[in-house]
């Protein structure tokens with residue numbers, strides 16, 4: 705099972721490192737191929753680098769660790785390659801205004817997940833995951849002791865759930881399903897109650913995460 709990681713920035717790089725550390729083969733793609741080649745060399749024999757198209761074509765699961773507008777562009781270009789793949793979406797509905805301020809790019813109540821899922825071919829297996837921690841926490845929070853930190857995920861798709869649970873465990877975290885595609889917004893920022901930013905910066909263990917997920921369900 706190979707995972708393509710598209711984008712090796714704040715999220716894609718630590719994720720690649722964690723997955724390789726957990727024994728998962730990865731293939732890395734970005735705009736700048738020299739960067740993906742250097743990272744793949746550093747990570748060793750389980751990691752490779754390729755063009756975006758080749759990375760997707762050769763993978764079972766594809767993590768789009770790029771900004772939402774880039775995910776939309778790449779899906780439009782490579783939709784046929786995504787048939788039957790598990791597509792992992794860590795994106796937030798965020799962008800920058802003309803003065804460089806970070807802003808919400810979608811109307812309140814519309815999740816980035818709903819936008820990404822709607823653009824995928826019918827045979828793709830969508831899951832929202834790997835975006836619930838800020839990048840520093842994702843990088844430093846793997847394999848915590850005595851109890852692992854939780855990464856929430858959301859999907860309507862059983863195959864995607866099985867794959868993301870394996871990948872989250874391999875990456876050194878504990879998976880917890882927060883719901884289906886309709887709950888994706890809970891895992892995004894701004895506004896998601898199960899995003900680290902909505903949890904006052906906390907990393908949760910499994911018991912704490914179950915309580916947080918249930919408490920929010922009761923109040924929502």
Ligand SMILES: NC(=O)c1ccc[n+]([C@@H]2O[C@H](COP(=O)([O-])OP(=O)(O)OC[C@H]3O[C@@H](n4cnc5c(N)ncnc54)[C@H](OP(=O)(O)O)[C@@H]3O)[C@@H](O)[C@H]2O)c1
Pocket residue numbers: 710711712713714715716733734735736737739756768769770771772774794795796797798834835836837838839840
């Ligand atoms: N940063 C966070 O704390 C955080 C937390 C949770 C979720 N997220 C979400 O995770 C996603 C990635 O965020 P990030 O902070 O990791 O972004 P980032 O550091 O800006 O990295 C973006 C990556 O996308 C690549 N890229 C850009 N255009 C591309 C294209 N056309 N084809 C292939 N690769 C392309 C860039 O490649 P080059 O380097 O070659 O240009 C770069 O590796 C976003 O959707 C964000 O909302 C981020």
